[in-house]
Structures are given as C-alpha cells and as structure tokens.
Amino acid sequence: MYYALSVTLVYLLSEYPAVNHTYLLAEVAALRAAGFDVRVISISSAKAEHLAPEDRKESENTFYVNGAGAWGFATAHARCAAMQPLRYVSGLLGALRLSGGCPVEALRWGRYFAQAVVAGEAARRAGATHVHSTYCSSVALLLGRVSGLEVSLSIHGSGEFENPGPFRLREKIREAAFVRAISRFGMSQIMKHSDPPEWRKIELARLGVDPKKGAPGRRERSGPFRLLTVGQLAAAKGQHVLLEAMERLVAEGLDVELRLVGDGPLRGSLEERVAASGLAGRVRFEGYRHNAEVLRMYGDADAFVLPSFAEGIPVVLMEAMASGTPCVASRITGIPELIEDGVSGLLVTPADASALAQAIQLLIGDPEKAERMGLAGRRRVEAEYDLASNGRALVEVFERRVTEK
Numbered sequence: 001m002y003y004a005l006s007v008t009l010v011y012l013l014s015e016y017p018a019v020n021h022t023y024l025l026a027e028v029a030a031l032r033a034a035g036f037d038v039r040v041i042s043i044s045s046a047k048a049e050h051l052a053p054e055d056r057k058e059s060e061n062t063f064y065v066n067g068a069g070a071w072g073f074a075t076a077h078a079r080c081a082a083m084q085p086l087r088y089v090s091g092l093l094g095a096l097r098l099s100g101g102c103p104v105e106a107l108r109w110g111r112y113f114a115q116a117v118v119a120g121e122a123a124r125r126a127g128a129t130h131v132h133s134t135y136c137s138s139v140a141l142l143l144g145r146v147s148g149l150e151v152s153l154s155i156h157g158s159g160e161f162e163n164p165g166p167f168r169l170r171e172k173i174r175e176a177a178f179v180r181a182i183s184r185f186g187m188s189q190i191m192k193h194s195d196p197p198e199w200r201k202i203e204l205a206r207l208g209v210d211p212k213k214g215a216p217g218r219r220e221r222s223g224p225f226r227l228l229t230v231g232q233l234a235a236a237k238g239q240h241v242l243l244e245a246m247e248r249l250v251a252e253g254l255d256v257e258l259r260l261v262g263d264g265p266l267r268g269s270l271e272e273r274v275a276a277s278g279l280a281g282r283v284r285f286e287g288y289r290h291n292a293e294v295l296r297m298y299g300d301a302d303a304f305v306l307p308s309f310a311e312g313i314p315v316v317l318m319e320a321m322a323s324g325t326p327c328v329a330s331r332i333t334g335i336p337e338l339i340e341d342g343v344s345g346l347l348v349t350p351a352d353a354s355a356l357a358q359a360i361q362l363l364i365g366d367p368e369k370a371e372r373m374g375l376a377g378r379r380r381v382e383a384e385y386d387l388a389s390n391g392r393a394l395v396e397v398f399e400r401r402v403t404e405k
Contacts, residue, residue, distance in 0.1 A: 007403055008037040010128040012119060012143070014135040016042035016062055017055040020232065020262070022291045023207050023315050023387075024134065025058065030391035031398060039126045041065065041119050043136060052290040063122045065115050073114060076121040080146060091116070091146035098168055105166070112138045113146075120147035130177070130402045137172050144175060152401065154180040156312035158333050161189040169193045173201065178401045180205050180394075183313040183334030203397045208390035209318045211382050213295055216324025216374065221302070224257040224282070225364050228301035228325075230294055230316040231308070233264035238307035238330065240266070240273065244353035245307075245360060247277050252357075254364060259301070261286045261294055298323035303363050303370070306330065309350050313338055318385050321345065321377035326370040328359045338385070344377040 009031065017025055031038050040062045051059060068076065081088040095113035099105035120143045123131055133140035134154040144151035153176045160167055173179055173194040178201045181187040190202055227246075231237045239260060249256050260270070260283065267285065274283045289297070294316075298304065304320035306329040313334035320327050321344065329335050331347040339345035346362065348355040363370040 007129055008039065008127045009398070009402065010123045010126060010131045010149075011038055011040045012123075012131050012133040012136050012140055013040065013042045015044050015046055016040055017051060017058050018046050019051075019288055019290070021135075023209075025055070026208075026387055026391060027394060028058075030395055034395040034399070036395075036398065039063070039123075039128065041122050043115055043119075043139065052292065065118045065122070068118050073118055076118045077114070080117050080121060084146070084148070087146050087148060088117070091142055094145055095142055098171075100166070109138070109142075113142050115139050116142035117146055119143050120149065123147065123149060132398075138168070141168065141172050141175060150177045150402075151175070152177045152179065154182070155186060155190055156182050157186045157189060158310045158312055161193070162310070164193045173198055176201060178203055178397070180397065182207050183337050185334040185337065186312065203401070205394040205397050206385060206390045207313065207315055207318070208385045208387035209315060209322050209381060210387045211322045211378065214298060214319060214323035214378075216299070216378060221367055224255045225360075226300065226302045227256060227258045227305050227360065228261070228297055228303070228320070229258070229305050229307070230261040230297075230320075231306070231314075232262050233260065233266045233270060235266060236308060236310040237262075237264075238309050238350065239270055241351055241353050241356060242305055242307045243270065243273050243277065243279065243283070245357040246279055246282065248353060248357040249360060250279065250282065252361070254361065256282065256360070256364075258283045258305075259286055259297065260284070261289050261297065263287050295319065295323070298325050301325050303328060303360060305356070305360065306335075307348075307350070307356055308332065311335060318381050321374075322381045322385075324374040324378045326363055326374040327377055328356065328363070338380070339377070340380070343373065344380045345373055 011028055028038050042062050043065045045064050092113055095109040096106055099109045116139045130150050132152045137153050140151050160169060170193050179190055180203045181190055187202055187204055191199055229242060233239060246258055274280055298320050304325045304327045306317055308330050311333050317329055317338060327345040329339055329347060330350040332350050339347055341347040346359040348359050
C-alpha cells in the first residue's frame with residue numbers, strides 16, 4: 001500500500017450528499033480512511049429535507065459551486081484569467097467548439113465552463129493534485145483544461161452511453177488520467193467509444209453495499225404479497241410497466257400490494273394510472289426516504305422489483321439482494337452481472353408487463369423457491385459486491401494511478 005497522506009484529492013460531484021447516491025459517501029470515507037486528504041466539490045446541494053442527520057456534517061464540509069454566487073463566480077474567473085490567461089482563453093474557446101455551433105449547446109457548455117473555473121479555483125485553494133469526477137464529467141473535462149490539474153472519471157452508465165457524440169465521451173476518455181467503470185458492461189461501452197491504446201486507462205472498480213445492514217429474517221407470509229420498488233419516478237425506471245403488471249396480477253385474482261419509494265417527474269401520471277385502474281388501495285407512493293428507512297422496507301417486502309429500461313448496475317438492487325429479498329429485474333446493461341437468472345433472482349425482458357407479472361406470480365406460487373433465490377442473492381452480494389472489499393479495491397486504484405506517480 002502506498003503512503004497517501006501527501007495527496008490532496010478532490011471528488012467533483014454533481015450533487016452531494018445525494019439521497020439516491022449514498023455509495024459516494026462510502027467511497028469518500030474509504031479513501032479518507034486510507035490516508036487520502038479528500039475534499040468534496042459539488043455543483044449543487046441536495047435539499048435539506050432529503051438529507052439524513054448523518055449527512056448534514058458532510059454537507060457542511062462540501063464546497064458548492066452554485067453556492068458561490070455572482071461575486072464568487074466573477075472573482076474566480078478574474079483570478080483564473082489573470083493567473084493563466086492562455087489556459088483561460090483556450091478553455092473558453094474549447095467549450096464553444098464542444099457545442100458544435102448549436103446555440104443551445106453553446107449555452108450549456110458555457111455554463112459548464114463557468115462552473116469549471118469556479119471548481120478549479122476551489123481545487124487549487126485546497127492544494128489538490130488530482131480531481132476525480134462522478135456524474136460531472138463535462139465540467140471535469142473543462143476544469144482539467146483550464147486548471148492544468150490531472151483529472152480522472154467514474155463512468156457509471158447507462159446515460160453516458162446513449163448519446164456519446166454530444167456527450168463528448170471519446171474526448172473525455174482521451175484526456176482523463178484513468179477511467180473507472182463499475183461493471184463489465186460499462187467497460188465494454190467505454191472501450192466501444194475509445195481507441196484501443198486508451199484501454200489501458202480503464203479500471204474496473206465495482207460498487208458495493210454493507211451486507212450486515214441488510215441481514216435477512218424469515219418473512220411471515222400472511223396477507224397481501226408485498227412488492228417494493230425504489231428509484232426516481234422517471235421514464236427510464238419503467239414504473240408504468242410495473243403498474244400494468246400489477247393490473248394483470250389483480251385480474252388473475254392475486255392479492256398484491258406495491259410500495260413505490262422515490263419521487264420524480266412521472267409521479268403525477270403514475271398516480272393517475274393507479275386511480276384509473278382501480279389500484280388505489282394496493283399502491284402506495286412513499287416519496288423520498290432516507291437510506292435507513294429504505295433498508296427496513298426491504299425487510300418488509302416479499303419481493304423487490306426493478307423494471308428499468310436503463311441502468312448502470314443499481315445499488316438499490318444490491319441492497320435488496322443483501323436483505324435476502326427475492327428480486328425481479330430487467331435483463332439490461334450490467335444487471336445480469338449481479339443476478340443469475342433463476343438462481344439469485346429473476347430476469348425479465350424490459351417493457352414486457354406480461355413477463356414481469358409471470359415472474360412475480362412465480363414467486364407468489366413457490367415461496368420455497370423465492371426464499372432460496374433470496375438467500376442466493378445475498379450470497380452473491382457478499383461475494384462480489386461487499387462494500388468494504390470493493391472500497392479497498394477502489395483505494396488500490398487510486399494508490400496505483402495517483403500516489404504511485
């Protein structure tokens with residue numbers, strides 16, 4: 001292990017702490033425990049009501065770019081332009097080139113440039129030698145150009161892979177010191193959108209959860225079969241397909257209930273569908289919940305369902321599996337790396353409400369098989385997605401890629 005205390009590392013994030021990205025807290029904690037001086041710079045802050053009490057201290061120690069105000073932006077840009085005029089002008093012109101001449105894109109990349117300068121100045125004041133970005137790669141690309149700091153990226157997918165041209169994925173990979181993927185699927189897509197000589201930059205460092213927080217208990221099967229799904233109420237999460245599957249199950253005479261944890265732009269249309277389909281007494285919208293509350297909900301559920309159309313490799317699925325809850329998920333992206341179909345859970349074709357309903361019905365009709373799959377899922381997480389083990393693997397990446405130099 002390398003001695004990391006001399007390294008000041010900036011984690012550049014889009015929103016921190018975030019209710020749906022609790023694993024970032026664990027990553028920062030693991031790096032600090034290994035001796036890295038980690039400073040967090042976040043573009044925006046989470047709503048205070050969404051923060052758990054233990055997250056508030058982390059929020060207090062985070063620099064928020066959008067919280068700098070007009071004066072903060074003006075002084076950061078003036079200082080950068082005075083100290084590094086060539087980098088500043090080159091970075092601004094580069095941002096305009098990245099827009100491809102589209103006025104809307106020019107505004108977007110102009111905003112990224114403005115944020116990159118403020119973030120770069122904050123990193124410089126912190127004495128940073130390296131900046132690592134998650135969900136903030138466009139700002140990171142410009143920050144590296146303007147500040148001269150070394151930059152690396154975590155690319156989770158799948159959004160980054162859906163429109164790689166305007167996203168400038170190839171340029172980001174080319175200019176990064178290294179690129180961290182969280183799944184083999186993610187690695188394949190990073191390879192697809194980069195040249196073979198760049199592949200040496202790619203590191204696989206999986207996410208993880210703490211299995212001890214989800215210790216399973218035997219569920220008493222009485223009353224309705226309880227389904228749970230967790231995620232933003234958005235098109236990519238496929239909740240409308242889940243409601244259609246619920247309609248099919250109820251039409252078959254099955255007694256099922258569903259809890260949806262999360263919020264988002266589709267909440268209104270989902271609520272309208274529930275009311276129109278007669279599911280009002282069977283579907284409950286829980287809104288945002290702190291992670292400790294969600295962990296308890298896994299234990300209360302008879303099955304966890306994730307009918308997504310797009311994912312990286314979802315932490316909520318790891319959490320559900322760690323709790324011993326049998327899981328049904330879409331056969332997409334990195335999810336088959338986590339669930340072996342029929343062994344540690346069930347995989348279904350995305351957007352197929354009939355297949356989803358059949359998978360749920362299988363769990364209802366065969367409690368012993370459901371329990372076996374739940375326990376196998378937990379063993380899978382313990383073996384491959386343990387937070388402590390994968391945290392150490394991530395630390396080793398930074399030690400090799402940053403401290404060794």
